[in-house]
Amino acid sequence: MNLDSAKIIRRPTREITLGGLKLGGQNPIRVQSMTTPKTDDVAAVVGQVRELERAGCEIVRITVNNQSAADALGNILKEVHIPVIADIHFDYKMALAAMEHPVACVRINPGNIGAEWKVLEVVKAAKDKGLAIRIGVNSGSLEKPLLKKYGHPTAEALVESALASIALFEAQGFFNFKVSIKSSDVLNNYQAYTMLSAKTQAPLHLGVTEAGTKNYGAVKSAVGIGSLLLAGIGDTIRVSLSTDPVDEVKTGVYILKSLGLKNDAPEIISCPSCGRADIDVYKLAEEVERRALGLKKNIKIAVMGCVVNGPGESMEADIGIAGGKGEGLVYKMGKPIGKVPEAQMLEFLMSEIEKM
Ligand code: SF4
Numbered sequence: 001m002n003l004d005s006a007k008i009i010r011r012p013t014r015e016i017t018l019g020g021l022k023l024g025g026q027n028p029i030r031v032q033s034m035t036t037p038k039t040d041d042v043a044a045v046v047g048q049v050r051e052l053e054r055a056g057c058e059i060v061r062i063t064v065n066n067q068s069a070a071d072a073l074g075n076i077l078k079e080v081h082i083p084v085i086a087d088i089h090f091d092y093k094m095a096l097a098a099m100e101h102p103v104a105c106v107r108i109n110p111g112n113i114g115a116e117w118k119v120l121e122v123v124k125a126a127k128d129k130g131l132a133i134r135i136g137v138n139s140g141s142l143e144k145p146l147l148k149k150y151g152h153p154t155a156e157a158l159v160e161s162a163l164a165s166i167a168l169f170e171a172q173g174f175f176n177f178k179v180s181i182k183s184s185d186v187l188n189n190y191q192a193y194t195m196l197s198a199k200t201q202a203p204l205h206l207g208v209t210e211a212g213t214k215n216y217g218a219v220k221s222a223v224g225i226g227s228l229l230l231a232g233i234g235d236t237i238r239v240s241l242s243t244d245p246v247d248e249v250k251t252g253v254y255i256l257k258s259l260g261l262k263n264d265a266p267e268i269i270s271c272p273s274c275g276r277a278d279i280d281v282y283k284l285a286e287e288v289e290r291r292a293l294g295l296k297k298n299i300k301i302a303v304m305g306c307v308v309n310g311p312g313e314s315m316e317a318d319i320g321i322a323g324g325k326g327e328g329l330v331y332k333m334g335k336p337i338g339k340v341p342e343a344q345m346l347e348f349l350m351s352e353i354e355k356m
Helices: 042-055 066-078 090-099 116-129 146-151 155-171 186-197 216-230 245-258 281-292 310-316 342-354
Strands: 017-020 021-023 030-034 059-063 084-088 103-109 132-138 177-182 234-239 267-270 300-304 319-323 327-333 335-341
Touching: 017 146, 030 245, 042 059, 042 066, 042 155, 042 245, 059 066, 066 084, 066 090, 084 090, 090 103, 090 116, 103 116, 116 132, 116 155, 132 155, 132 234, 146 155, 155 186, 177 186, 186 216, 216 245, 234 245, 267 281, 281 300, 281 342, 300 310, 310 319, 310 327, 319 342, 327 342
Parallel strands: 030 059, 030 234, 059 084, 084 103, 103 132, 132 177, 267 300, 300 319
Antiparallel strands: 017 021, 319 327, 327 335
C-alpha cells in the first residue's frame, strides 16, 4: 500500500478470461457467490442468480455434483447473464460433462479430484474449448499425502498443493486459470495467500472458507479478505456465509467499496445515532441502503442524525442529509438544496440520487 496517496497498489497478475469477462491484471476485482438450490431445479437457480446479479454479483458458481445437475446447466445458461463456474468435486467426469455446456470456467479441487491423468483430461478439455479453470485448494479437503507430511492443513501445505497444480497446468501450456487457497483460519489464510502470491503470476481468488454466520462470517471475511486486498493481493473475492448468498454479495461489495476498490457502487455512510437525534437514523439508513443496492453509481451518500457531524459529513459526501427536529437538511455536491420533512426524506433523497 502506498500510504502517501492512500491508494492500494495491486500486485500485477496475468489477465484471464471467463466467458466475456476479463479478470486479473488491472481489471476490477470481481465479486462472486454460489447458488444454493439443487442445480436441477432450474427455475430456482435462475431466480437466485438474477437476485445475486442485481445485488452486484459478477460471477456465479453452481455445483455440478451429478449428471442431472450437468444436464440442467444447458437451460440455466440460456437464462443468466453473468459468467457461470461449474463447481466440481471428486469426479472429473462431471467437469467434462459441465464443459459440454457453455460454462465460463470449471472449479476443481486438487485435494479430491484424484489421479493426475484425470486433472489432465480436464485441462485438455478446457484448453480445447477456450474455458478457464479455477484451482480451488481448501483447508478442509487437502490431499492426504500433504496432510500426512505437514500434520495439518498449514499455509505451507496449502501452498505446496497449489504450486503443484499450477506447475502441472503450465506444463500443458494452459494459463487461463486462477487459484484459491482458502483456509477457515484468518491468519493461516493470510499467510498462505501472501506466500503463494510471491510465487505465481496467476490471478488469485480470495476468500475465508466456511467463515460462519451472517454477522461473524462477514467480520471474519472483511478482516481476512480485506487484509489481503490492502497488501495488493486478490483479483476476485467470495464471502462464504451460512445465510442467503445475497448477503455474501453485499458483504463482498462493501469490502471492496470500503477499500476504494470498487467504482460502480454507492457508499453509504451513516452515524450510529444518539440522544441528540430527532429523526430515525436507523430506518432511513437501512431504507437508503436497500434502495441503493445494485445501483451502478460511484457516489457517497451520508445519512446523519443531527447538526453535530451531519453538515460536515453531508457536504463531504456527494449527497447527504443532516437531521433536525422532524426534518432534515439535504446537501448535494457540498451545497444545501432544501429542507425536507422526515416523512419525505427517503423519497427526496432517492429521487435526487436517481438524477446523479
Ligand atoms: Fe449523535 Fe448527531 Fe453524531 Fe449522529 S451525528 S451520532 S445524532 S451527535
